[in-house]
Amino acid sequence: MLTTIGFDADDTLWQNEAFFRMTQERFARLLERYADPLHLAERLEAAERRNLGHYGFGVKGFTLSMIETAIEVTEGRVPARVIGEIVAAGREMLEHPIELLPHVRATVTALAADYRVVLITKGDLLDQERKLAQSGLGDLFDAVEIVSDKTAASYHTIFARHGTGADQGMMVGNSLKSDVIPALEAGAWGVHVPHGVTWALEAADPPEGHRRFHVLPDLSGLPSLVDSLRPGRNG
DSSP states (O other), X not given: OOOEEEEOOBTTTBOOHHHHHHHHHHHHHHTTTTSOHHHHHHHHHHHHHHHHHHHOSSHHHHHHHHHHHHHHHTTTOOOHHHHHHHHHHHHHHHHOOOOBOTTHHHHHHHHXXXXXXXXXXXXXXXXXXXXXXXXXXXXXXXXEEEESSOOHHHHHHHHHHHSSOGGGEEEEESOIIXXXXXXHHHTSEEEEOOOSSOXXXXXXXXXXXXXXXXXXXXXXXXXXXXXXXXXXXXX
């Protein structure tokens, strides 16, 4: 029996990664005198990987990784003007208006009528709270969980706190690595809703053949999928 549905936020409910990509292109233009775009992208990704444990996920960590990369590729000669532009780019990301993805409001509204719905997201606390407030979706959720990372243990805890256990929970999101695979490991259903742009650090192989794994092209098909999982239905 399904009682609780968790939704990821970034790139599941609203646009996010596209803004990181645009900022990274701006970063490449700022550093074009010192490194070609491909090499710079590789250095930035390496910085993000090693900094996750220190800064966590989100715009602030990304901005600090850009600054660190700029210092590295210029061997400490990066102009203060460039550092200032990187900081400004990060601030603009934090101020960017929310753009809901298709079918989000109708789907969450429909499911909230019969199930507990929980927003489960990771990243900077203030930024995630800002985006939720601007989205206009806040009143639809029974609970909001902003975590440092998404693991099987965190899904166990969240579905026990706000539902009736992970085995009666479902996690819906665009990331196989963060939204789907650890939710399946916790015993929940995992629904992958791919987004056109995915961060390299969120890449993972799909858990093909898992009986609780489902893929939807967009959120419009989620109510039908959920209905098919009711006791006595096929699926």
